Every structure is written in structure tokens, then in C-alpha cells.
Amino acid sequence: xxxxxDRSRPIADTRIFGAEESRxxxxxxxxxMSLARAENREAxxxxxxxxxxxxxxxxxxxxxxxxxxxxxxxxxxxxxxxxIIKIGTVTGHGLYQIGAHxxxxxxxxxxxxxxxxxxx
Numbered sequence: 001x002x003x004x005x006d007r008s009r010p011i012a013d014t015r016i017f018g019a020e021e022s023r024x025x026x027x028x029x030x031x032x033m034s035l036a037r038a039e040n041r042e043a044x045x046x047x048x049x050x051x052x053x054x055x056x057x058x059x060x061x062x063x064x065x066x067x068x069x070x071x072x073x074x075x076x077x078x079x080x081x082x083x084i085i086k087i088g089t090v091t092g093h094g095l096y097q098i099g100a101h102x103x104x105x106x107x108x109x110x111x112x113x114x115x116x117x118x119x120x
């Protein structure tokens with residue numbers, strides 16, 4: 001299978017989600033993916049702590065989820081945006097709120113950088 005990423009042309013401040021990240025984030029990504037099912041979203045919304053314990057998240061992972069620290073979840077804990085957005089959806093944080101947090105901007109500052117009119 002051909003390599004799809006040209007590592008000779010890195011993009012500044014960009015992290016490649018590869019095998020190492022995948023292994024590191026296995027638990028939190030599996031937890032996040034569980035939220036694709038309605039009954040799991042309901043269980044998490046009703047008792048976040050109990051639901052996280054059920055998935056055996058580490059203390060560090062639970063703290064990051066509690067704090068909605070999207071940057072830490074992705075940069076330090078191996079979270080994949082396609083999985084983590086499921087946590088955001090249940091907690092009322094959409095892709096743009098997560099994106100703003102990732103960039104260290106307010107939601108309004110982040111929206112101002114979007115090209116699509118009415119993007120929210």
C-alpha cells in the first residue's frame with residue numbers, strides 16, 4: 001500500500017495521526033466512538049463520571065473530558081478529531097467551538113476566519 005503522507009514537506013504546527021497516536025489514544029477514542037449510539041449518549045449525559053469509569057478512562061483522560069480540553073485530548077492523549085467530535089456533540093460543543101479552542105481563539109474570532117457565510 002502506498003504512503004499517503006509526504007513527510008519531506010511537513011506543515012508547520014500539524015500533527016500526523018499515525019500508529020503511535022492511535023495506540024496512545026485507543027481508550028479515549030474507543031470511549032468517544034461509543035457515543036455514536038443513542039443509548040450511550042443518554043447514559044453519558046445522565047452520568048458522565050459513571051460512564052467514563054465504565055470505559056476505564058485514565059484519571060488524565062477523565063480530567064480532560066471533564067474540562068472539555070479538546071487541545072489536550074488531541075495533542076497529549078491521542079484523541080482523533082473524528083472521534084472526539086462525538087464527545088463535543090453530547091456536551092454541546094460543535095466542530096467550530098472545538099476548532100476555536102484548538103486555535104486558542106474565542107468562538108467569535110474563529111467564526112470570523114470561516115469563509116462560508118452563515119457558518120455556525
